[in-house]
Amino acid sequence: MAAFVFDLDGTLVDSVYQHVLAWREALEKVGLSLSVWRIHRRIGMSGGLLAQALGREIGHRVTGEQAKRLGELHSAAFVRYRDEVKPLPGARELLRRLSESRVPYAVATSSRLETARRSLEMLEIGPEVPIVTRDEVRYAKPDPDLFIAAARRLAVPLQDTLVVGDSVWDLLAARRAGSLGIGVLSGGYGEEELTRAGAFRVYQDPADLLSHLDEVGVRALD
Amino acid sequence: MAAFVFDLDGTLVDSVYQHVLAWREALEKVGLSLSVWRIHRRIGMSGGLLAQALGREIGHRVTGEQAKRLGELHSAAFVRYRDEVKPLPGARELLRRLSESRVPYAVATSSRLETARRSLEMLEIGPEVPIVTRDEVRYAKPDPDLFIAAARRLAVPLQDTLVVGDSVWDLLAARRAGSLGIGVLSGGYGEEELTRAGAFRVYQDPADLLSHLDEVGVRALD
Numbered sequence: 001m002a003a004f005v006f007d008l009d010g011t012l013v014d015s016v017y018q019h020v021l022a023w024r025e026a027l028e029k030v031g032l033s034l035s036v037w038r039i040h041r042r043i044g045m046s047g048g049l050l051a052q053a054l055g056r057e058i059g060h061r062v063t064g065e066q067a068k069r070l071g072e073l074h075s076a077a078f079v080r081y082r083d084e085v086k087p088l089p090g091a092r093e094l095l096r097r098l099s100e101s102r103v104p105y106a107v108a109t110s111s112r113l114e115t116a117r118r119s120l121e122m123l124e125i126g127p128e129v130p131i132v133t134r135d136e137v138r139y140a141k142p143d144p145d146l147f148i149a150a151a152r153r154l155a156v157p158l159q160d161t162l163v164v165g166d167s168v169w170d171l172l173a174a175r176r177a178g179s180l181g182i183g184v185l186s187g188g189y190g191e192e193e194l195t196r197a198g199a200f201r202v203y204q205d206p207a208d209l210l211s212h213l214d215e216v217g218v219r220a221l222d
Numbered sequence: 223m224a225a226f227v228f229d230l231d232g233t234l235v236d237s238v239y240q241h242v243l244a245w246r247e248a249l250e251k252v253g254l255s256l257s258v259w260r261i262h263r264r265i266g267m268s269g270g271l272l273a274q275a276l277g278r279e280i281g282h283r284v285t286g287e288q289a290k291r292l293g294e295l296h297s298a299a300f301v302r303y304r305d306e307v308k309p310l311p312g313a314r315e316l317l318r319r320l321s322e323s324r325v326p327y328a329v330a331t332s333s334r335l336e337t338a339r340r341s342l343e344m345l346e347i348g349p350e351v352p353i354v355t356r357d358e359v360r361y362a363k364p365d366p367d368l369f370i371a372a373a374r375r376l377a378v379p380l381q382d383t384l385v386v387g388d389s390v391w392d393l394l395a396a397r398r399a400g401s402l403g404i405g406v407l408s409g410g411y412g413e414e415e416l417t418r419a420g421a422f423r424v425y426q427d428p429a430d431l432l433s434h435l436d437e438v439g440v441r442a443l444d
Contacts, residue, residue, distance in 0.1 A: 188259040190412025
């Protein structure tokens with residue numbers, strides 16, 4: 001039986017739009033003015049790559065030092081939004097069902113543990129679940145390092161892990177890791193964008209995935 | 223030569239994500255808890271339809287009275303976000319180019335004039351440009367009434383108007399009006415969603431449309 005690796009923001013918790021506006025504030029503070037949809041399309045990437053990619057779109061080279069400063073400004077701005085963040089419909093139930101069915105799972109996020117902690121608590125994730133954050137790998141998504149580390153912690157071969165994510169970067173990283181990618185629309189990407197990035201199946205949100213678990217190889221225990 | 227009818231939010235001004243979070247606050251205030259991406263996908267619809275459609279998604283029937291209250295709560299919440307709103311890249315330049323090329327254009331929005339006024343001022347739209355708002359028609363998008371009224375004000379047949387919009391609802395309304403729809407990604411929909419809704423061409427934002435105006439029939443004046 002397979003194992004699952006879940007992205008966090010936009011996949012298990014409803015936080016993408018708040019992250020988008022927090023990044024926008026951070027970028028404005030250093031004089032980078034970007035359309036909000038362009039920021040949205042970079043969420044899920046490592047913060048460093050996000051800053052560089054957005055800089056490139058407006059022809060501005062972002063140094064490592066600036067990227068670090070942007071990350072700090074984003075964290076500071078996000079504090080004002082984080083009380084609005086809630087688990088996505090079905091997220092807790094999905095994780096509970098997997099535990100009951102003895103399907104192992106992990107969480108792998110491009111965020112730092114400090115930023116992710118509240119979301120993990122909200123989801124009532126127990127200490128037995130491996131959590132892999134930005135702090136533990138050299139490169140975050142779309143590099144496959146986070147998913148590779150998660151599979152190792154689960155002691156499951158990469159080709160037997162199902163990666164669930166809301167962003168194109170999750171799905172690209174899943175392909176590079178040699179895992180199957182499952183897309184969810186709850187981060188605000190369109191279905192075709194996720195399919196084109198390699199999702200072998202796309203669901204609306206965790207609740208929708210929960211009610212179709214048999215499509216991806218999880219059978220109800222007798 | 224054709225005429226243009228522009229949607230406002232997400233098409234000429236960068237305001238969709240702020241509207242999304244303002245609607246979310248309004249919905250929470252009346253006890254309706256919805257994922258943010260579901261709200262995003264309804265922006266551009268008339269407020270009444272948006273409320274009903276979102277209610278339906280969580281199995282809650284929204285009355286006309288509640289929809290009205292929601293609209294008021296949204297307007298009140300949006301006030302806190304509106305200082306962040308800016309014209310999209312190329313929006314002012316695009317409108318200026320059309321004026322210089324003597325291509326008539328109008329703006330047609332599902333918002334009330336009260337909500338839209340600041341955006342129209344920001345775009346430096348002159349009094350010669352017809353503005354059609356929610357106040358003037360019985361049904362807003364995805365009904366075609368706004369675009370029909372705009373074409374009438376421009377005195378151009380509907381089949382000669384090019385409707386530019388960022389949402390699926392703009393493009394559906396354009397098809398119902400018998401106009402050609404042009405999609406822009408600046409409201410955060412994916413390209414394929416807009417194409418599937420009937421866009422005959424999709425650009426990134428007003429700046430991208432401006433640099434491809436010859437593709438949609440506008441020639442530089444000699």
